[in-house]
Amino acid sequence: MIDIYLLEHLQAFYKYGTLSAAAQHLNIAQPSLSRSMKKLEESLGVTLFERQKNRIVLNETGKLAAEYARRVLENVIEMEHSVRAFDRSIHTVSIGSCCPGPLMDILPKVTGLFHGISVSSVIDTQENLLKGLKDYTYTFIILPNPVDLEGIVCKKYREEQLLLSVTPFHPAASCKEVSFAEVNGQNFIMYAHVGFWEDIVRSRMPDSKFFLQEDFDAVGELARFSELPHFVSDITLNVMPSRRNGRINVPFSDPESHVWYYLVCLEQNKGKLRALIQSF
Amino acid sequence: MIDIYLLEHLQAFYKYGTLSAAAQHLNIAQPSLSRSMKKLEESLGVTLFERQKNRIVLNETGKLAAEYARRVLENVIEMEHSVRAFDRSIHTVSIGSCCPGPLMDILPKVTGLFHGISVSSVIDTQENLLKGLKDYTYTFIILPNPVDLEGIVCKKYREEQLLLSVTPFHPAASCKEVSFAEVNGQNFIMYAHVGFWEDIVRSRMPDSKFFLQEDFDAVGELARFSELPHFVSDITLNVMPSRRNGRINVPFSDPESHVWYYLVCLEQNKGKLRALIQSF
DNA sequence: ATCACTTACGGGTGACGTAAAAATC
DNA sequence: GATTTTTACGTCACCCGTAAGTGAT
Numbered sequence: 296m297i298d299i300y301l302l303e304h305l306q307a308f309y310k311y312g313t314l315s316a317a318a319q320h321l322n323i324a325q326p327s328l329s330r331s332m333k334k335l336e337e338s339l340g341v342t343l344f345e346r347q348k349n350r351i352v353l354n355e356t357g358k359l360a361a362e363y364a365r366r367v368l369e370n371v372i373e374m375e376h377s378v379r380a381f382d383r384s385i386h387t388v389s390i391g392s393c394c395p396g397p398l399m400d401i402l403p404k405v406t407g408l409f410h411g412i413s414v415s416s417v418i419d420t421q422e423n424l425l426k427g428l429k430d431y432t433y434t435f436i437i438l439p440n441p442v443d444l445e446g447i448v449c450k451k452y453r454e455e456q457l458l459l460s461v462t463p464f465h466p467a468a469s470c471k472e473v474s475f476a477e478v479n480g481q482n483f484i485m486y487a488h489v490g491f492w493e494d495i496v497r498s499r500m501p502d503s504k505f506f507l508q509e510d511f512d513a514v515g516e517l518a519r520f521s522e523l524p525h526f527v528s529d530i531t532l533n534v535m536p537s538r539r540n541g542r543i544n545v546p547f548s549d550p551e552s553h554v555w556y557y558l559v560c561l562e563q564n565k566g567k568l569r570a571l572i573q574s575f
Numbered sequence: 576m577i578d579i580y581l582l583e584h585l586q587a588f589y590k591y592g593t594l595s596a597a598a599q600h601l602n603i604a605q606p607s608l609s610r611s612m613k614k615l616e617e618s619l620g621v622t623l624f625e626r627q628k629n630r631i632v633l634n635e636t637g638k639l640a641a642e643y644a645r646r647v648l649e650n651v652i653e654m655e656h657s658v659r660a661f662d663r664s665i666h667t668v669s670i671g672s673c674c675p676g677p678l679m680d681i682l683p684k685v686t687g688l689f690h691g692i693s694v695s696s697v698i699d700t701q702e703n704l705l706k707g708l709k710d711y712t713y714t715f716i717i718l719p720n721p722v723d724l725e726g727i728v729c730k731k732y733r734e735e736q737l738l739l740s741v742t743p744f745h746p747a748a749s750c751k752e753v754s755f756a757e758v759n760g761q762n763f764i765m766y767a768h769v770g771f772w773e774d775i776v777r778s779r780m781p782d783s784k785f786f787l788q789e790d791f792d793a794v795g796e797l798a799r800f801s802e803l804p805h806f807v808s809d810i811t812l813n814v815m816p817s818r819r820n821g822r823i824n825v826p827f828s829d830p831e832s833h834v835w836y837y838l839v840c841l842e843q844n845k846g847k848l849r850a851l852i853q854s855f
Numbered sequence: 856a857t858c859a860c861t862t863a864c865g866g867g868t869g870a871c872g873t874a875a876a877a878a879t880c
Numbered sequence: 881g882a883t884t885t886t887t888a889c890g891t892c893a894c895c896c897g898t899a900a901g902t903g904a905t
Contacts, residue, residue, distance in 0.1 A: 296651055299579050300870085315884060324872050329886060331870085339655060341662040348878045349884045356662045363654035370650055371576055374643035375619060382621040382636045580895085595859060604897050609861060611895090628903045629859045 297338055299371065302364040304331040305343075309361035314351060335360075373430070380431035388567070390416045391424045391433040394490030395511075396455045396530040397556045398437070401571075408574045409567075418490045424559075434564055435571070439491055439554045446562045450572060457492065457552040458532075458544040461524045465543070472548040475499035482506065484525040486514050495551050496526070518542065577618055579651065582644040584611040585623075589641035594631060615640075653710075660711035668847070670696045671704045671713040674770030675791075676735045676810040677836045678717070681851075688854045689847075698770045704839075714844055715851070719771055719834045726842045730852060737772065737832040738812070738824040741804045745823070752828040755779035762786065764805040766794050775831050776806070798822065 307317035308328065318325040332351070336343050343357035353361060383389070388409050392398045398416050406414050419427065424436040428447070441449050459473050467473045480502040485493070487507040496505065506523070508514050515538055518525050527538055546552070560568045587597035588608065598605040612631070616623050623637035633641060663669070668689050672678045678696050686694050699707065704716040708727070721729050739753050747753045760782040765773070767787040776785070786803070788794050795818055798805050807818055826832070840848045 296579050296583060296648070297655065299576050303576060313884070323870090325884080326873085326886075326888095327871055333886095334870095339658055339662075341659055346885085349886085350879080351885065356658060356665070359661050360654065360658045363650075363658065367647060367650045367654060368576070370643075370647045374640065374647060375577065378619055378636060378640045378643065379621055381639050382619075385636065593859070603895090605859080606861070606863095606898085607896055613861095614895095626860085629861090630904080631860065 297335070299368075301331055301335045301338070302367055304328055305335055305357075305361055305364045306368060308332065309353065309358070309364070377430045384431045384434055387413045387415060388434045389432065390414070390435045390437065391419050391427055392416065392437040392490065393421055393424065393439050393556075394418065394437075394492050395486070395488065396528050397453060399530055399534045400453075401437070404574055405571065408571055418488050421491070428559065428561060435558055435560045435568065438557050438559055441557045442559055448560055448562055448565050448568060450558045450568060452556045452558045453530075454553065454555050456529045456546055458527050458529070458546045459524055460518065460527045460538070460542045460544050462522055463541075463543055464522070465524060467524075467545050468543040470545055473545045474548045475552075478524070479503055482523060484508065484514055484517050484521065484523050486511050489526075492526070499549065499551065515540070577615070579648075581611055581615045581618070582647055584608055585615055585637075585641055585644045586648060588612065589633065589638070589644070657710045664711045664714055667693045667695060668714045669712065670694070670715045670717065671699050671707055672696065672717040672770065673701055673704065673719050673836075674698065674717075674772050675766070675768065676808050677733060679810055679814045680733075681717070684854055685851065688851055698768050701771070708839065708841060714847065715838055715840045718837050718839055721837045722839055728840055728842055728845050728848060730838045730848060732836045732838045733810075734833065734835050736809045736826055738807050738809070738826045739804055740798065740807045740818070740822045740824050742802055743821075743823055744802070745804060747804075747825050748823040750825055753825045754828045755832075758804065759783055762803060764788065764794055764797050764801065764803050766791050769806075772806070779829065779831065795820065 304317070304321065307321050308314060311317040311320055314328045314332070315325050318328045321328065332344065339360070341356055341360075343353060343360055344351050345354050388405055390398065390401065390405065395418060398418075402414065402416060417433075421438060424433065424438065425442070425444075427433040428436050437452065441451070443449065459467060459478065461468050467478065475496070476499075479500040481500075482504045483496075483506065485496070485505045485507055487509050493505075496503075506517075508517065514525055517523070519540060527544055531538055532544065558568060558572070584597070584601065587601050588594060591597040591600055594608045594612070595605050598608045601608070612624065619640070621636055621640075623633060623640055624631050625634050668685055670678065670681065670685065675698060678698075682694065682696060697713075701718060704713065704718065705722070705724075707713040708716050717732065721731070723729065739747060739758065741748050747758065755776070756779075759780040761780075762784040763776075763786065765776070765785045765787055767789050773785075776783075786797075788797065794805055797803070799820060807824055811818055812824065838848060838852070
């Protein structure tokens with residue numbers, strides 16, 4: 296059977312067009328590549344290149360072979376990734392979430408439940424979360440909507456309400472609720488890794504600027520010495536009461552500011568999910 | 576990247592259950608396999624087996640890896656096959672047909688049109704014909720029905736009428752037409768490689784026996800010295816008038832006895848198909 | 856004793872690098 | 881002269897086989 300390294304070499308040549316360029320990217324000497332391509336042709340029993348004296352280009356058969364090579368290599372890479380992820384999934388619980396809120400209250404429960412084995416968590420896009428669930432990167436994922444897919448289990452988890460955190464002098468401070476439109480154009484301090492919330496506030500308040508903070512604690516610190524509003528949620532306030540620090544928290548009135556979360560896992564982890572839910 | 580031979584070894588172990596059995600089928604020594612499995616675990620950085628002192632079995636991760644290995648190996652085999660077939664398709668024209676009839680009149684035209692390059696023809700099932708078209712095994716295929724698939728071109732070609740060939744003393748000899756039902760139960764001489772026609776006559780005449788002849792000429796020879804009926808078609812009679820040899824040919828009346836053929840090829844061979852049709 | 860796997864050691868294939876030649880721009 | 885491919889040759893990695901050892905049936 297054809298050796299993998301021959302396919303890698305072919306793909307590199309396909310990508311970079313010349314043997315020398317491809318050899319550089321492969322970190323091998325050019326004559327090695329020349330030999331590899333010959334060997335590939337020989338083992339397939341097929342001509343893959345048109346050769347002039349100092350020029351070599353793929354013919355139609357060669358291009359077809361290169362496409363197949365790409366597919367095979369992608370498969371091998373997927374195998375490596377998935378097998379490693381599956382192995383890790385046996386020894387660890389990894390939770391992917393669309394935003395930090397539900398992680399804040401679920402992480403302590405998970406670490407308590409699966410004591411002894413390590414727990415990791417990541418904020419990611421919905422697309423990557425579902426992909427990562429299927430390839431064993433995540434044991435559980437948390438989505439802001441239900442999913443109905445073959446082999447996947449989905450349970451309604453909890454809700455979250457977004458609130459505006461302002462100083463008592465802010466016009467909204469006296470309101471019972473506030474809409475995105477009313478504060479559109481104002482500038483906000485915001486934690487950088489809020490997942491899908493960022494899409495929501497940016498799209499609903501297109502005239503605002505958001506001063507992103509890589510460090511979560513920085514948001515609280517900056518708010519203490521600034522008039523700038525920022526965002527909190529009922530979950531945040533519950534888990535970290537210090538975030539109140541003299542500010543007024545006004546709920547948003549828009550429907551997008553209120554979300555139901557769903558816990559999602561593979562069929563094979565249904566048991567773990569049930570255990571987790573029972574621990575609530 | 577993981578070497579192919581490691582995947583082959585893993586798959587063999589997956590299939591045969593023990594290192595010794597797998598090694599035998601791989602034609603290598605057992606210690607080699609033992610080493611391969613260790614190396615695979617090492618390069619994946621993952622435990623694939625549960626080892627007792629003299630026993631080794633795949634764990635869950637190992638089974639997953641073996642499944643992925645199978646997929647990769649299948650891909651490589653498909654690559655080898657398709658690339659070789661594509662290369663051949665450049666140098667030859669290969670025609671797959673659902674039955675011999677339309678081949679008899681199209682082969683001379685094809686050999687005339689593509690003179691210099693070799694022409695081969697095969698009778699196959701509809702399923703295999705379509706598969707072979709997609710993987711470049713066949714340049715053209717001939718089907719008894721149209722197809723409408725992405726990337727595939729289909730042209731109505733010609734018709735064929737099945738007839739019953741009998742001696743003048745046969746009851747049907749004086750009829751203008753005959754139905755399958757009327758001769759059901761009688762025994763027939765039949766060429767062995769008539770493709771889908773065999774399915775038709777067997778299903779429409781379940782009480783008949785068919786004496787299959789591997790050699791096409793044997794049908795004519797046997798018919799000369801026998802009272803047994805056999806099958807001909809308007810195409811056969813046209814191409815080989817000798818098949819008449821004193822017999823009466825009565826057309827079947829059933830709709831299944833009349834077929835329209837379609838010439839099918841890949842989009843990329845549309846030009847060749849057009850040239851072929853224009854040569855008619 | 857036989858079977859199944861592992862460890863240890865030696866051998867040969869072959870993938871790679873270096874050097875140099877040939878050809879094109 | 882710079883770039884690209886091919887040919888030639890030497891080297892080292894590594895895959896395999898043989899032989900020996902351990903443990904289980």
